[in-house]
Amino acid sequence: MIEPTQVREQLHALPEIPLPDALWRRVDAKRRQKLQRRKLGAGIATLALAAVMAAPLLLPMFAGADRAPGEQIAAHPPMRGEHDVQAELRALDHALQAAYDRGASDAEIAPMWVARDALLTGIPSGNSAIRRSRI
Amino acid sequence: MHSAPEANPEEAALVRKARWGDHEAFAQLYRNHAKAIHALAYRLTGNAAAAEDITQDTFLKMLGFLSGLRDDAPLRPWLKRVAANAAIDRLRREQRLVAEADHDAWPDDSADPTENMEIMGMLQRLPPLARTVVWLHEMEGWSHPELGKRFGRSQSWSKSIVSRALAKLRDDLETGVGDD
Numbered sequence A: 001m002i003e004p005t006q007v008r009e010q011l012h013a014l015p016e017i018p019l020p021d022a023l024w025r026r027v028d029a030k031r032r033q034k035l036q037r038r039k040l041g042a043g044i045a046t047l048a049l050a051a052v053m054a055a056p057l058l059l060p061m062f063a064g065a066d067r068a069p070g071e072q073i074a075a076h077p078p079m080r081g082e083h084d085v086q087a088e089l090r091a092l093d094h095a096l097q098a099a100y101d102r103g104a105s106d107a108e109i110a111p112m113w114v115a116r117d118a119l120l121t122g123i124p125s126g127n128s129a130i131r132r133s134r135i
Numbered sequence B: 001m002h003s004a005p006e007a008n009p010e011e012a013a014l015v016r017k018a019r020w021g022d023h024e025a026f027a028q029l030y031r032n033h034a035k036a037i038h039a040l041a042y043r044l045t046g047n048a049a050a051a052e053d054i055t056q057d058t059f060l061k062m063l064g065f066l067s068g069l070r071d072d073a074p075l076r077p078w079l080k081r082v083a084a085n086a087a088i089d090r091l092r093r094e095q096r097l098v099a100e101a102d103h104d105a106w107p108d109d110s111a112d113p114t115e116n117m118e119i120m121g122m123l124q125r126l127p128p129l130a131r132t133v134v135w136l137h138e139m140e141g142w143s144h145p146e147l148g149k150r151f152g153r154s155q156s157w158s159k160s161i162v163s164r165a166l167a168k169l170r171d172d173l174e175t176g177v178g179d180d
Helices: A004-012 A021-065 A082-101 A106-121 A128-132 B009-019 B023-045 B048-063 B075-093 B096-103 B113-117 B121-125 B128-138 B144-150 B155-175
Strands: none
Touching: A004 B128, A004 B155, A021 A082, A021 A106, A021 B023, A021 B048, A082 A106, B009 B023, B009 B048, B009 B075, B023 B048, B023 B075, B023 B128, B048 B075, B075 B128, B121 B128, B121 B155, B128 B144, B128 B155, B144 B155
16 A cells, blocks of 8 residues: 555655756846836836926927017916826826836836826815826 | 745845846846746646746746845745746636536546656646646645635645545556556
8 A cells, every 4th residue: 555655755756857958048038128128118217207397397498489579588487287287197197007017117116106296296285186096 | 835944145135136137146046946946837737838938937027026026035935936826827727627627537547648658757647737736735835725725716625636636646656557
């Protein structure tokens, strides 16, 4: 009569499985691809973030191009309206979603959340619907 | 489960470096663990191509910042757990689980006895589900509650599968099947 322990011994005694040599090349090639995609994603996310952050600064310059010569520039930059903030939020949300979809790193994603929170902080308290929105 | 191994600070440093793109760190981790992970994947799936896919995916998952691998956790058990889960997912995707539950395809008499000459030996004659469950229980230390939960079944189901698989293996050993 074979004892259960003998079965276990047999299982332990099974021959080793050889590791295919070609597997390392395949895994390393995939690793390189993954790193390249991560770098590309980080670059795109950084550009998107920079564009979102710079938009409020650049908008008055473009607005000024339509101004008649001699027209006085306003003493204060125009206040960002709710629509502007919502557009920036949408852009940030898209960038965040894209970053999550491709498995971006925490280091890449964190600044986008900071920027988003900063945007939300500037929204008047009446706009609770925007404040609550999370992806 | 077996006694929990200690976390290795040097290994944790290698993982951090590998995640930030260090080729040599990744190569070192692969050298340390790939053989064990590939062997486990092969034992669980009985398929060379599937074992390679699972090994590759397991090592790439290790590089992810959101992989759930903590710095203070020993790497080998984490890699094994990821590989085992991938093998189970693959098994379930292939709907072998459903087919076996519905048709009680036990034992797998359709297997060619000459296959016992192959490297998987007597395990190869077990149905894929039984092979996976019995290996995880007997060799990797998964408990019956763990197995039942992971397969969406009860622990009694796991006990039954393991018991029948071991009985089949004992029977094969006694009758000399696989010793050709």
